[in-house]
Amino acid sequence: MSRFYSAVDLIAGIIVAFARLVIIVSGIALTLVTTANVAVRYLSASGGLSFAQELPMLIFPWFIIAGIVLAAHAGGHMAVEWLYDKLAGQSRTMALIVANAISVAAFLVLAYQATVVAEIAGAEHSPVLQLPNSIGYYALSIGAVLVSIVTVAATARVLRLGWDHRLELKPEEVAL
Template sequence: MTQTAQTTWLDRVVEVVCVAVLAAATAAIFVILCANTILRYLTGSSLSWGNEVPELLFPWLVMAGIVLAARRGAHIATDFMVLILPARALRAVRVVVWLAVAGLHLTLAVATLQLLPIVHDERSPILRVPGSWTYGCVMVGLSLLAVLALQSAWQSFGTSARTNPQHAQEAS
């Protein structure tokens, strides 16, 4: 969740996977929507599944973007209050906050996992894709966010108390 001067193997894996999902989903959605538009214009009809596939891919695109933004430290953070704390307290607050964030993401991931069998029976109208496909992306994304938050807690614990991990790369 932080961008540090030293990128870990986890950062690299998350980055590659998220960028790949974003690129594939965006390209597929673009091609399908363009093909459908051209077909409607030329023939007056379109692919029967042409609207369904983008609807199935869009949640994956969004969740990959959320995880990638978290990995890059691009989400909005309000930290002006904690920056006035003494150095040791600041480090402790950062670690506790990251652990709380990880716990919340993990709790939501487990709750989503418990919903998968229920929504698996729901099928998309044309392709018959189970509802667990879209819920699965939420579970995967929340799990990745929890892992990244744990990594940030570890990095916050090990960094200088006054170093702001989200701006460490800019300083180097």
């Protein structure tokens, strides 16, 4: 069982590192493209960069879903905590397991449906960059699978270490 927990922790760690990288790279890209477009718009009569209208729409979903993955991993997403406060011991842990199982199932259904829609949207392409319109849907699909995996990891963390280790938020990771 120890190997299982180690593998789950390793996979969750890789996913978290990947999500952080996606946030950094996409955040920088969004900032650079938007800043360049504003600068060109004010410095020239062309009205801005033609691709700068499309690129943020393609990058933004990756930025958002990476943040959702990090929030799910840390336990920082929205949750209904009052139920857990009313329960104790095994019943509280069982409620968490049931809630997380429902969440995992819902995210896997979302991943599947986003893939179905992505296949349909892939027939259309953006006017300037000629990229398929499915990119955002694939971001959602991939992100939903990653949220499912980190939710399983969070559940495993509670089963292995106890209720006090349910959340993994650190003070330096919380923005006020």
